[in-house]
Every structure is written in structure tokens, then in C-alpha cells.
Amino acid sequence: MMPHLLATAMFAGAMIVATVSAPLADEGDDDGVPQYVVKDDGSVNKATYQGYRRYHMECHRCHGADGLGHLAPDLVNSLKTMDYETFMEIAVNGVEANIKSTGGVMPGFGANPNLGPYLDNIYMYLKARADGKLAPGRPDRFDREELNF
Numbered sequence: 389m390m391p392h393l394l395a396t397a398m399f400a401g402a403m404i405v406a407t408v409s410a411p412l413a414d415e416g417d418d419d420g421v422p423q424y425v426v427k428d429d430g431s432v433n434k435a436t437y438q439g440y441r442r443y444h445m446e447c448h449r450c451h452g453a454d455g456l457g458h459l460a461p462d463l464v465n466s467l468k469t470m471d472y473e474t475f476m477e478i479a480v481n482g483v484e485a486n487i488k489s490t491g492g493v494m495p496g497f498g499a500n501p502n503l504g505p506y507l508d509n510i511y512m513y514l515k516a517r518a519d520g521k522l523a524p525g526r527p528d529r530f531d532r533e534e535l536n537f
């Protein structure tokens with residue numbers, strides 16, 4: 389309990405969290421940017437699948453199903469140009485001025501235990517969508533069998 393709370397508090401305090409290791413963000417490039425894995429058949433690794441699930445727990449109610457925008461900006465489009473650090477800064481800390489939409493403010497999710505540790509996974513999922521590698525809808529997971537649940 390205690391170490392987890394501490395880790396969450398530290399996560400919330402970090403402005404730029406490039407070095408935070410989210411539970412399933414095991415695929416990072418040399419700069420620590422999490423990398424999705426999508427096979428030719430459209431199936432994804434567990435970390436990217438986790439991002440799909442976590443995105444649709446919360447973000448979708450403002451940003452729309454499949455990341456395509458609703459009250460808040462289309463994040464599939466945003467991630468075509470937005471880098472990982474900027475994404476994390478916004479996802480962790482939120483946006484104070486509501487300039488891009490009338491859908492309300494963008495809250496920060498860094499301190500949310502259901503989302504804060506999974507923002508890397510959400511990034512992977514949205515980046516795969518932005519790169520045109522992943523179709524809308526629930527992806528299959530190619531590593532499901534190894535995981536035993």
C-alpha cells in the first residue's frame with residue numbers, strides 16, 4: 389500500500405515524466421518513448437491493449453471513441469504531430485486554459501491511480517492509431533495466451 393501511494397505521489401509531482409516506468413510500458417526506444425507493437429493482422433501487445441482499455445475507461449467520454457474526437461480534440465490527429473513529452477505533460481497535469489474546445493477543461497490524470505500509471509500505455513495506443521497502424525475498435529492481443537488470463 390505505502391510504496392504504491394508514494395509512487396503515485398511522485399508521479400503526480402513530476403512535470404515531465406519521460407523516465408516513469410508505467411507497469412506495462414516495457415517497449416521504449418533509446419529516448420525512453422514508449423513504442424507500440426502492432427502485427428500485420430492488427431493484433432497488439434499487452435501494453436498497447438492496456439492503453440486501448442484505459443483510454444476507453446475515461447478519455448473517450450470527452451475525446452470520443454477510438455480517439456477520434458468528441459467534445460474535446462481528436463487525439464488521433466493530435467498525435468500525428470504532438471511528441472511524447474508534450475502528451476505526457478498534458479495528460480499528467482491537464483490544461484488550464486480551455487482554448488481548443490467548448491467541451492470543458494482537460495483535467496490532469498497523473499494522480500489518478502486508475503490512469504496515471506497507464507498514460508504511457510494510452511500514448512502507445514493513440515500513437516498506433518495516429519500512425520494508421522491500428523483500426524478503430526477493440527484490437528486483438530497477440531500475447532494473450534502467455535499471460536494466462
Ligand code: HEC
Pocket residue numbers: 443446447448449450451459460461463466475478479483485486487488489491492493494495497503510
Ligand atoms: C472532462 C473531459 C476530458 C477528459 C475526461 C479528458 N480530456 Fe483531454 N482534453 C479535454 C479538453 C477540453 C482538451 C482541450 C484543452 C484545450 O483547450 O487546449 C483536452 C486536451 C487534451 C490533449 C491535448 C490535445 C491537443 O491537440 O492539444 C491531450 C493530449 C489530452 N487531452 C489527453 C487526454 C487523455 C490521455 C485523457 C484520458 C486519460 C483525457 N485527455 C481525458 C478534455 C478531457
